[in-house]
Amino acid sequence: MKDWDAESAVLAARALAEGRPTGWFEELYAAGERGETTVPWNRTAPAPQLTDWVPTLGDPDGRRAVVVGCGLGGDAEFVAAAGFTTTAFDIAPTAVATARGRYPGSPVDYRVADLLDLPDEWARAFDVVVEIINVQALPVSLRPAATAAVAALVAPGGDLLVVENVRGDGDPPSSRPPWAFTRAEITAFAGHGLEPVSPARSSGLPVRWTAVFRRKDRKPGPE
Numbered sequence: 001m002k003d004w005d006a007e008s009a010v011l012a013a014r015a016l017a018e019g020r021p022t023g024w025f026e027e028l029y030a031a032g033e034r035g036e037t038t039v040p041w042n043r044t045a046p047a048p049q050l051t052d053w054v055p056t057l058g059d060p061d062g063r064r065a066v067v068v069g070c071g072l073g074g075d076a077e078f079v080a081a082a083g084f085t086t087t088a089f090d091i092a093p094t095a096v097a098t099a100r101g102r103y104p105g106s107p108v109d110y111r112v113a114d115l116l117d118l119p120d121e122w123a124r125a126f127d128v129v130v131e132i133i134n135v136q137a138l139p140v141s142l143r144p145a146a147t148a149a150v151a152a153l154v155a156p157g158g159d160l161l162v163v164e165n166v167r168g169d170g171d172p173p174s175s176r177p178p179w180a181f182t183r184a185e186i187t188a189f190a191g192h193g194l195e196p197v198s199p200a201r202s203s204g205l206p207v208r209w210t211a212v213f214r215r216k217d218r219k220p221g222p223e
Helices: 004-017 024-033 048-057 074-081 092-103 140-152 184-191
Strands: 062-067 085-090 109-112 126-132 152-163 194-201 208-214
Touching: 004 024, 004 208, 048 074, 048 126, 048 152, 048 208, 062 092, 074 085, 085 092, 085 140, 092 109, 140 152, 140 184, 152 184, 184 194, 184 208
Parallel strands: 062 085, 062 126, 085 109, 126 152
Antiparallel strands: 152 208, 194 208
16 A cells, blocks of 8 residues: 555645646555555644634634645544534545545535536635644645635734644645645735735644634624
């Protein structure tokens, strides 16, 4: 059985050469499902940055959340258990099917969707947006579009958590995924109508940025 992380480099390189920069995600999850590789991104515990952040968000009643690139559902289940009405999406149908199978009866609305071509009705629709180590799996050439797409999910008054691997300002991008973020790249989420709640900070092993942003304009109120 192949290691999924090593196999991701092979599949990503082939997909990029063929002009399919997001095509390798489903290929990797499907290989894991068939037993050809270890199961990719196989975790049930939520990310520690998420467990630290969610309790700071206050009353979840009536508030909508979305988990970007949900994989096998660990983060989405945590957000839903905290009381948020939760949507979670991934471009890989096998990942979404696996998540649904792991959590029968889950309140999470699992969807197959492409970050770079999201449903119109999701624009500024979510009070809580979670982006953890997904944009970094896309080539750096797609980073501006992916960053804008994540930011566009945040509703007026809503909050965004971003967690990505760290790349030093003078270091070249990797030759394979993940393509880690410089400080300038992590703060670029603020260029889409969002404002930083706190400065981006790096910690943990592997070392990752954690940044929180908010769309300051308010939701429309009653006349």
